[in-house]
Amino acid sequence: MDSLVTTDNYPSLLSPANNLYICIMNNRQPAYEEAVKEIRAMIEGEPDLIANLSNTVAVLKEKFNFWWIGFYLVKGDQLVLGPFQGPVACTRIGKGKGVCGSSWEQKQTILVANVHQFPGHIACSAASNSEIVVPVIKNNEVAMVLDVDSIDYDYFNETDKKYLEEIAVLMASLS
Numbered sequence: 186m187d188s189l190v191t192t193d194n195y196p197s198l199l200s201p202a203n204n205l206y207i208c209i210m211n212n213r214q215p216a217y218e219e220a221v222k223e224i225r226a227m228i229e230g231e232p233d234l235i236a237n238l239s240n241t242v243a244v245l246k247e248k249f250n251f252w253w254i255g256f257y258l259v260k261g262d263q264l265v266l267g268p269f270q271g272p273v274a275c276t277r278i279g280k281g282k283g284v285c286g287s288s289w290e291q292k293q294t295i296l297v298a299n300v301h302q303f304p305g306h307i308a309c310s311a312a313s314n315s316e317i318v319v320p321v322i323k324n325n326e327v328a329m330v331l332d333v334d335s336i337d338y339d340y341f342n343e344t345d346k347k348y349l350e351e352i353a354v355l356m357a358s359l360s
Contacts, residue, residue: 216248217348224355234359238329239268241352245333246270252313253334256356257285259327264289267329275309283307288318289327294346298339310334317341319349323357331356 223244228237238256245254255269257278264278264285281290283306288295297316300306313334320327331353335341 213249213344214348217344220244220248221348221351221355224352228355228359235268237359238356241356242268242270245352251333252336253310254332256321256329256331258329259289264330269332271334272310272312275307278307284316284318285330285332288320288330292320292322292327294319294350296341296346298341300334312336314338315340317345317349319346319353321353321356328357 224241227240227244231237242254242256245251251271253269253271253274255271255274256267257264258267259265262280264280266274266276278286280286284295284297284300284303285307287305295316295318297303297306300308300313300316303316313336315335315338317333319331319333321329321331331349333341333345333349
């Protein structure tokens, strides 16, 4: 069974910039299970949407050290940047534009192995090479999307999809 690899067990994985968990690519499930529990406990009893989105992003960034992770909130006919961690991001995205806008329009999760081959990809960061976008659906409408980018090609898989969709359901329960 694959296990979570940490810089405590393998000091050679430690970079000067971080000492975050580094997960074996083919088994991120234990870290996701832990993250879902943490997020569920954090949002219980906390009514503020922005605080909950911010802490959700922080938990996922800490666990997985994603290149970029954040929420875009639906405001009128655009997605507007919400809480995130990572490099500077695009502020507004139109419906059907790029991976985020396409996820919003289609009301479904989109996994992209190579963003440079995605028609209409919006390059907020040239370092991003793969992406997963998960819509947060409330009352049968997309309220926001959870966007996660990696500098690695073909990084995201069905495990990411399963757990990020579970987290999206938790976010949909927020006011």
